[in-house]
Amino acid sequence: xxxxxxxxxxxxxxxxxxxxxxxxxxxxxxxxxxxxxxxxxxxxxxxxxxxxxxxxxxxxxxxxxxxxxxxxxxxxxxxxxxxxxxxxxxxxxxxxxxxxxxxxxxxxxxxxxxxxxxxxxxxxxxxxxxxxxxxxxxxxxxxxxxxxxxxxxxxxxxxxxxxxxxxxxxxxxxxxxxxxxxxxxxxxxxxxxxxxxxxxxxxxxxxxxxxxxxxxxxxxxxxxxxxxxxxxxxxxxxxxxxxxxxxxxxxx
Amino acid sequence: xxxxxxxxxxxxxxxxxxxxxxxxxxxxxxxxxxxxxxxxxxxxxxxxxxxxxxxxxxxxxxxxxxxxxxxxxxxxxxxxxxxxxxxxxxxxxxxxxxxxxxxxxxxxxxxxxxxxxxxxxxxxxxxxxxxxxxxxxxxxxxxxxxxxxxxxxxxxxxxxxxxxxxxxxxxxxxxxxxxxxxxxxxxxxxxxxxxxxxxxxxxxxxxxxxxxxxxxxxxxxxxxxxxxxxxxxxxxxxxxxxxxxxxxxxxxxxxxxxxxxxxxxxxxxxxxxxxxxxxxxxxxxxxxxxxxxxxxxxxxxxxxxxxxxxxxxxxxxxxxxxxxxxxxxxxxxxxxxxxxxxxxxxxxxxxxxxxxxxxxxxxxxxxxxxxxxxxxxxxxxxxxxxxxxxxxxxxxxxxxxxxxxxxxxxxxxxxxxxxxxxxxxxxxxxxxxxxxxxxxxxxxxxxxxxxxxxxxxxxxxxxxxxxxxxxxxxxxxxxxxxxxxxxxxxxxxxxxxxxxxxxxxxxxxxxxxxxxxxxxxxxxxxxxxxxxxxxxxxxxxxxxxxxxxxxxxxxxxxxxxxxxxxxxxxxxxxxxxxxxxxxxxxxxxxxxxxxxxxxxxxxxxxxxxxxxxxxxxxxxxxxxxxxxxxxxxxxxxxxxx
Numbered sequence: 001x002x003x004x005x006x007x008x009x010x011x012x013x014x015x016x017x018x019x020x021x022x023x024x025x026x027x028x029x030x031x032x033x034x035x036x037x038x039x040x041x042x043x044x045x046x047x048x049x050x051x052x053x054x055x056x057x058x059x060x061x062x063x064x065x066x067x068x069x070x071x072x073x074x075x076x077x078x079x080x081x082x083x084x085x086x087x088x089x090x091x092x093x094x095x096x097x098x099x100x101x102x103x104x105x106x107x108x109x110x111x112x113x114x115x116x117x118x119x120x121x122x123x124x125x126x127x128x129x130x131x132x133x134x135x136x137x138x139x140x141x142x143x144x145x146x147x148x149x150x151x152x153x154x155x156x157x158x159x160x161x162x163x164x165x166x167x168x169x170x171x172x173x174x175x176x177x178x179x180x181x182x183x184x185x186x187x188x189x190x191x192x193x194x195x196x197x198x199x200x201x202x203x204x205x206x207x208x209x210x211x212x213x214x215x216x217x218x219x220x221x222x223x224x225x226x227x228x229x230x231x232x233x234x235x236x237x238x239x240x241x242x243x244x245x246x247x248x249x250x251x252x
Numbered sequence: 253x254x255x256x257x258x259x260x261x262x263x264x265x266x267x268x269x270x271x272x273x274x275x276x277x278x279x280x281x282x283x284x285x286x287x288x289x290x291x292x293x294x295x296x297x298x299x300x301x302x303x304x305x306x307x308x309x310x311x312x313x314x315x316x317x318x319x320x321x322x323x324x325x326x327x328x329x330x331x332x333x334x335x336x337x338x339x340x341x342x343x344x345x346x347x348x349x350x351x352x353x354x355x356x357x358x359x360x361x362x363x364x365x366x367x368x369x370x371x372x373x374x375x376x377x378x379x380x381x382x383x384x385x386x387x388x389x390x391x392x393x394x395x396x397x398x399x400x401x402x403x404x405x406x407x408x409x410x411x412x413x414x415x416x417x418x419x420x421x422x423x424x425x426x427x428x429x430x431x432x433x434x435x436x437x438x439x440x441x442x443x444x445x446x447x448x449x450x451x452x453x454x455x456x457x458x459x460x461x462x463x464x465x466x467x468x469x470x471x472x473x474x475x476x477x478x479x480x481x482x483x484x485x486x487x488x489x490x491x492x493x494x495x496x497x498x499x500x501x502x503x504x505x506x507x508x509x510x511x512x513x514x515x516x517x518x519x520x521x522x523x524x525x526x527x528x529x530x531x532x533x534x535x536x537x538x539x540x541x542x543x544x545x546x547x548x549x550x551x552x553x554x555x556x557x558x559x560x561x562x563x564x565x566x567x568x569x570x571x572x573x574x575x576x577x578x579x580x581x582x583x584x585x586x587x588x589x590x591x592x593x594x595x596x597x598x599x600x601x602x603x604x605x606x607x608x609x610x611x612x613x614x615x616x617x618x619x620x621x622x623x624x625x626x627x628x629x630x631x632x633x634x635x636x637x638x639x640x641x642x643x644x645x646x647x648x649x650x651x652x653x654x655x656x657x658x659x660x661x662x663x664x665x666x667x668x669x670x671x672x673x674x675x676x677x678x679x680x681x682x683x684x685x686x687x688x689x690x691x692x693x694x695x696x697x698x699x700x701x702x703x704x705x706x707x708x709x710x711x712x713x714x715x716x717x718x719x720x721x722x723x724x725x726x727x728x729x730x731x732x733x734x735x736x737x738x739x740x741x742x743x744x745x746x747x748x749x750x751x752x753x754x755x756x757x758x759x760x761x762x763x764x765x766x767x768x769x770x771x772x773x774x775x776x777x778x779x780x781x782x783x784x785x786x787x788x789x790x791x792x793x794x795x796x797x798x799x800x801x802x803x804x805x806x807x808x809x810x811x812x813x814x815x816x817x818x819x820x821x822x823x824x825x826x827x828x829x830x831x832x833x834x835x836x837x838x839x840x841x842x843x844x845x846x847x848x849x850x851x852x853x854x855x856x857x858x859x860x861x862x863x864x865x866x867x868x869x870x871x872x873x874x875x876x877x878x879x880x881x882x883x884x885x886x887x888x889x890x891x892x893x
Contacts, residue, residue, distance in 0.1 A: 050764065052760065071763070072760070072764060073762075073763040073767055076764050076766035077766045081765070082764050084761065088757075088761035089757060089758065090756070090757025090758060090762070091756075092757065093754070097750070100750070101754050104747050105751070105766040106766060108766070110751065111747075112743070112746075112748055112775055112779070114746065114747065115742050115743050115745070115746025115749070116739060116742050117742075121746075159761075163764070
C-alpha cells in the first residue's frame with residue numbers, strides 16, 4: 001500500500017478551480033516529482049496535503065490513516081515534513097537551534113514541570129543527533145550563525161534539516177532550488193540523494209528547475225490548470241507530447 | 253413600546269457618535285493599515301481644547317469649535333501621520349498596535365498637563381444647546397443629541413461620496429495594498445496617507461466635542477469607551493464597508509441604551525453591563541465573524557526592498573564586563589535601595605517594596621509578550637483576580653497571604669487559561685482587543701460584585717504573620733519576585749520557551765515540525781496569568797486593602813506600554829519598569845508635582861520607539877552603552893603596547 005494516497009482532491013478559490021479531482025500516490029522511500037507551469041496548483045496541492053488548506057472534496061490517506069480535518073502539527077507528528085517555497089525560518093535562532101527545537105518537538109517530552117526543574121536543556125543524545133544531521137547536510141560550520149546571516153542556499157538546507165529532524169516518512173519539498181545559483185542547487189541535489197540513501201525518506205518534489213527534477217526523482221506528475229495531464233516514470237513523461245506543449249511551450 | 257422607543261431614540265444619538273468615530277477608524281485603517289487605538293485619545297484632545305477655550309477662557313463658541321475641530325483635530329492627525337504612522341505602514345500589525353497604544357496612554361496625560369487634572373464639569377455644547385428640546389420620532393431629544401445626529405449623517409454621507417467619486421478616494425484604497433507600488437504608478441502615497449489622517453483627525457475632533465456634553469464631566473476614560481464602541485462598529489463593517497459600519501454604530505448605541513433602560517436601576521448589572529456592552533459586541537464579532545479573524549496582514553509585494561529588520565543586539569558576554577557588572581550590582585543595587593533612605597526614611601522603603609511588587613506583576617508581561625509576542629491588555633486585571641482571591645481567603649477563612657499568593661496565582665492562572673481558550677483563535681490585534689474586553693468586564697462587572705471585590709469598602713488583606721514589619725515585607729516581596737523571575741527564565745530556556753521562539757519566527761513552520769501553537773500559547777498564557785495573580789496578591793497585602801477601583805483597565809494598558817519601553821524580553825526589563833513605576837511618580841510628587849500627569853506620557857514615549865527597538869528603548873540604550881564600555885576597555889588594553 002502506498003505511503004501517501006490522495007484521491008479526488010478538488011479546491012476552488014472563488015470562481016477559480018485550482019485543483020480538480022486530482023489523485024496521486026507516493027510509495028515509501030520513493031522520490032516523486034510534481035511539475036507544472038506557474039499557477040498550475042502545485043502549492044495549493046501541497047497545502048491541501050499538509051492541512052494548511054482544506055480541500056473541498058477528496059481524501060488524503062497517509063500511512064493508512066485518513067488525515068481529513070487533522071491540524072498541521074498532528075500531521076507532522078505522523079511523519080509528514082515540508083520545506084517552503086518562500087523560506088519560513090525562525091528568525092532570531094541559529095541553524096543549530098532550528099534543528100534542536102525540531103528534535104525536541106519530535107520527542108514530545110516538553111512538559112512544563114521539566115522546564116521548571118531546569119531539565120529543559122538539550123540532552124547529549126539530542127545534541128548528537130543534531131550534529132549528525134548538520135554533518136549530513138554539510139552545514140556544521142555555519143550552524144551557529146543566526147539564520148538572517150545565512151545565504152539562501154544555506155537557509156534552504158537549514159529548512160531541510162529542520163524537517164529531517166522530525167524523522168519524516170515523507171518530505172514535501174516546495175521549489176527548494178528557487179533563488180539558488182547553479183552550484184548551490186547542485187549541492188542541494190547531492191544532499192537530497194544522500195538523505196534518500198541514508199534515511200529512506202520518501203520525497204515529493206515540486207520544482208521548476210527541470211534538471212534538478214531529472215536528477216532527483218524517478219517518477220513524475222505533470223499538473224496544468226489544476227488537472228493532472230501526465231504521470232509515470234520520468235523519462236516516459238518527459239517524452240510525452242502534451243507535456244512538452246503545456247509545460248515547456250515547445251512546438252512538437 | 254413607547255418606553256422602548258424612548259430608549260432607542262436616546263441610544264440613537266450615542267449610536268451616531270459611535271458611527272462617526274468608526275468611520276474615522278475605518279478611514280485610517282484603509283489607508284495605513286493602522287488600527288488606530290489612539291482615536292479616542294485624539295477625540296479627548298479636541299474636547300479638552302474646546303473645554304479650555306469656551307469654558308475657561310470664555311471664547312465665542314464658534315471660535316472654540318474652529319480651534320478644536322478644524323485646527324487642533326486635523327493638526328493632531330497630520331502630526332501622527334508625519335511623525336509616526338507613515339514610517340510603519342508596512343510594519344507588522346503588532347508594531348502598529350503598540351505605537352497606537354502608546355498614544356492612547358500618552359495623549360490624555362499630555363492634554364491634562366496643559367489643561368489641568370481638575371474636575372471639568374458640564375462640558376459645553378457643540379451646536380444646539382442641550383437645554384432646548386425637540387421632538388424626534390415621537391420622543392423628546394435635546395439640542396446636543398440633535399447636533400450629534402445631524403453631524404454624523406452629514407459627515408458619513410460626505411465621506412462616502414468623497415471616497416467613491418474622487419480620485420484621491422480611489423488612491424486611498426490602493427495605498428493600503430502597497431504604498432510603493434502606488435508610488436511606482438506615479439501617485440504620492442504619502443500625500444494620500446496624510447489626507448486620510450487629517451480627515452480622520454477632523455472626525456475625531458467632531459466626535460470629541462459632540463460626545464463630551466453627553467457626560468456630566470470631561471473624563472478621558474469615556475473616550476476610551478467611545479473607541480471601543482467604534483471598534484465594534486468598525487468590526488461589524490469588517491473594517492471596510494462604510495454603510496455596515498454606520499449600521500453597526502447605530503446598533504451598538506441603541507442596543508446599549510435599550511439594555512440599560514430595561515435593567516433594574518443602579519444594580520451591578522445595569523452599571524456594569526452598559527459600558528461593557530460594546531465590548532461584548534466586539535468580542536462576539538471577533539469570535540463569530542471568521543472573515544475578520546482571517547484577514548491577513550497586508551503584505552507589501554515590494555517589502556523585500558527594505559533591508560531585513562536588524563537582529564536584536566546579542567547580549568555581551570565579555571568576561572571583563574561581567575566582572576564590572578557584578579561589582580556594580582553588589583554596590584549599586586544596595587545603594588539605590590538604601591542610600592535614599594537617609595533622605596526619605598521609611599517612605600523610601602515603602603516605595604521600593606511597591607516597586608518590587610509592581611515588578612512581579614510586570615513579569616507576567618515579560619512571560620507572555622516577551623516569550624510569545626502576544627499582546628494582552630488585561631494583566632493588571634488578572635493581578636486583581638489574585639488580590640481579591642487572597643483578600644476573600646483572608647477575610648472568610650482567615651488564611652495567611654502566603655497561602656493567598658499561591659491560591660491567588662492558581663485562580664488567576666485558571667482565569668487566564670479560560671480567557672486564552674477563545675482568545676487563542678484570534679492572535680495579534682484581535683487578541684489584544686479581546687483581552688481589553690475582559691479587562692473592562694472585570695473592571696465594570698466582576699470586581700464590583702460583592703463576593704469578589706467586597707463592594708464599597710473593598711477587602712482587607714492583612715500582612716502575613718511575621719512579615720508585618722516594613723523590612724520583613726520588603727524581603728518577602730523580593731523573594732516572591734525572585735521566584736517568579738526564576739520561573740520566567742526557566743520557561744524561556746526550556747522546551748516551552750524554545751517552542752514559543754519558533755512560533756514567534758513562523759507559526760506555520762513551527763506547526764510543520766509538530767509543535768502545537770495552541771498548546772504552547774495556552775501554557776504561557778496560564779503561566780503569565782499565574783505570575784500576575786501572585787503579584788496582585790502581594791500588591792493587595794502591601795496596601796492592606798483593595799477595592800475594585802484599584803484594578804482599572806487603564807493600568808493594564810499603562811503596564812504593557814511601560815514594560816515594552818524598558819524591555820519586554822528580559823527579567824531586568826520588568827524590574828526596571830516596576831521600580832520606575834513606583835519611584836518616578838514618588839519623585840515627581842516630591843519635587844515637580846506639576847509634571848506628575850506626564851508620567852504616562854513619559855512611559856508612552858518608549859512604546860513609540862517600539863518599531864525601531866523591539867527589545868525596548870531602555871534595553872537598547874543599555875546594550876549600546878555596554879558596547880561602548882567594551883570598546884573603551886579594548887582601547888585601554890591596546891594602548892600600552
